[in-house]
Amino acid sequence: MQANQILGFEFFQKIPRTQAEEILANSETIVVEGGEFLFQENETDPFFYFVLEGEILIFKQEKELAVRKAGEYFGEMALIDNQPRAAGAKALTQSTLLKIGQDSLDLLIATNPEFSKNLLQTLVSRTRDDLGELNQGYRKLKVQKKKTSSLNRILDDTTNEIYIFDYSSLKISQMNKRSLNNLGYTLDEVKQLTPLDILAETNEESIRKLLNPLVAESQTQAAFEGRQTRKDGTTYPVEIRFQLMEAEPRIQLVAIVHDISERVKMERKIRQLAYFDHLTSLPNRNSLLEDIQNLEENSGLDKIRLGLFHIDMDEFKRVNDSLGHQGGDILLKEVSKRLKDEFSPVANIYRLRGDEFALLMPCVDTTESAIRFAEVIMKLIDKMFSIHSFDIHLTCSIGIALFPFHGNSATTLVENADLALTRSKQLGKNRYSFYESSLEPLALNKLALVSGIKNALGKSHFYLLYQPKVDARTKQVVGAEALVRWDHPQMGSISPGKFIPIAEESGLIIPMGEWILRKGCSQLKKWHNMGFTDFTLSINFSGIQFSHDGAIDLVKEIVESPESADHGIELELTESIIMEDTEEALIKLQDLKDLGLLLTIDDFGTGYSSMKYLKDMPLHCLKIDQCFVRGIEIKSNQAIVKTIVNLAKMLDLKTVVEGVETKEEDQIMEMLGCDLIQGYLYSKPVSPEAIEEMLEKQINKILD
DSSP states (O other): OOHHHHHHHHHHHHHHHHHHHHHHSSEEEEEEOOEEEEEEEOOEEEEEEEEESEEEEEEETTEEEEEEEETTTEEOHHHHHTOSSSSEEEEEOOEEEEEEEEHHOOOOOOOOHHHHHHHHHHHHHHHHHHHHHHHHHHHHHEEEEEEHHHHHHHTTTTSSSEEEETTTTOOOOEEOHHHHHHTOOOOHHHHHOOHHHBTTTHHHHHHHHHHHHHHHHHEEEEEEEEEEEETOOOOEEEEEEEEOOOOOOSSSSEEEEEEHHHHHHHHHHHHHHHHHHHOOOOOOOOHHHHHHHHHHHOOTTTTTOOEEEEEEEETHHHHHHHHHHHHHHHHHHHHHHHHHHTTTTEEEEEEEEEEEEEEEEOOOOSHHHHHHHHHHHHHHHHHHHEETEEEOOEEEEEEEEETTTTTSSSSHHHHHHHHHHHHHHHTTSSSHHHHHHHEGHHHHHHHHHHHHHHHHHHHHHHHEEEEEEEETTOOOOEEEEEEEEETTTEEEEOHHHHHHHHHHHHHHHHHHHHHHHHHHHHHHHHHHHTTTTOOOOEEEOOOOHSSSSSSSHHHHHHHHHHHSOOOOOOEEEETTTTHHHHHHHHHHHHHHHHHTTTEEEETTTTSOOOHHHTTTTTOEEEEEEEEGGGTSEEEHHHHHHHHHHHHHHHHHHHHEEEEOSHHHHHHHHTTTTTEEEETTTOOBOHHHHHHHHHHHHHHHHEEE
């Protein structure tokens, strides 16, 4: 069969052409005769198969499960969970197959959402079915009284670890092969053990606390996450569900154990993205705030003394423009190396953003000692750098804030060091400044902005622009993000970066957010009425708005009003909302979804979303922060984005990436499987009329 014929199957049509060709090039075409086995149950085989011609029977213990025909695939699950085959496969007729390996499977997961969704559904249904099969089996046992042989068969018919134990003694009576193999015990050995011998860091009191409601039948199952200990002492993370068995006369319980090593590995990757800078591998701003908070909590306000040095490279943009982005990145790595070599492990070093770094130095409690460190930093940066055979001379400006004198919380300390840095730059750069309360023309400017925001809300000085979102494959505009702008009558255009933080700090983000939501919903309805009914509009919804009393009622009133669009409204929320009060946040998110809203996690990867919570959130999309777009041509950066895209696809979520400015970035993002693209490559934020013009041009082009 020719390559073009194979690529014509619907399965390959759902994958970008270049990736489909790559999978085909790395796969082998084989022919099997009728009656020939491809694999048997419990065999290991690092391939899955796509049927090009013929019919393949899937069977388990001589029971027919399914017949796979041309255009269908089979055998993929053994690669996903890295386990022996759960069923066998045999050709019914002479059949031509594509034999596909692990690397191509990874590529499929990254590029074909439907394939990923099917895998996830299969994994979930296997886990869900295990307990039902066991209870059904136990009912049969009570009638048949063939306990040992039947129960062993039922236990071994599952992909999870399972064991049964007595409630009174906690002694284990049965354990399936999967569990025995993983733990390293024989069945005779395990019958001398209890769950307490297997579950690390668990005692009888905590186990009884989980089991008692099951025995009392006040709940049907109990679940928790922990670690299991093998016979050799090694441990691995697991999710465990206990349930009461329908057996008499003794009370028995079943434990279904799911190895979550891969999920934990994914969480570690996400945490790495959230707390460390991918260019220098230094901790980032999130780490800095967390470290200050931890020191504060562990030491107490009366004992802790810290010096925070906020460092900015002077004229770095000019140097970066001369060297190019790659040379600029090398220079930043050299700066980080010098700081680490000089100050580790005495101080913690961070890369905050761009060309800004920070040093957190313990036991700095006087201006004299802080000055000594600042002078060392400046001399360190002042030494010549050699990049691409060019000698580069840099200077730096430093802002210094001392804890607790210049701020008794992590956020305040970081903000005040930033104010001191601004002062250094205003005074001519290449110097250091301490935070002083008298620094504030800035403080006065804040008061003026607060007053201005109040007036602007009443006088329509705010307006919305809309930045298009483009389908990564078709390049069609399918939605937009609403972005607030402010034209001050005296100050002129004020950057959102200045007035949004002040609106949040002052609480004015509540009425401002209400105005934005009303305006955006109204505008979307106008576009829908013009015939652009599939168009979506995303609107930022801050954590302050989300946690505000009455937030859900207010959103309900707005989206159900006659002036609002009845579909296509998307709220962009930050990752941090889930970390405050998880249960309450999940309820609110579900309430928002029940209103017909699409929910997106904004700037994903710059905070920390535990997989445990992320999978429970009723989301529609993950928005990849633009910080991951810079340097995307580097393989390691691509791996970061691909990790997020894979995670989204496994959770059946869309991805949108913002900040795309070049064709190369666009092509790479499409190759990595991103669904939507947003950035200056396609359009800056524009007026409603400009959006309408884009959409009309699209329609006219299609009609032509």
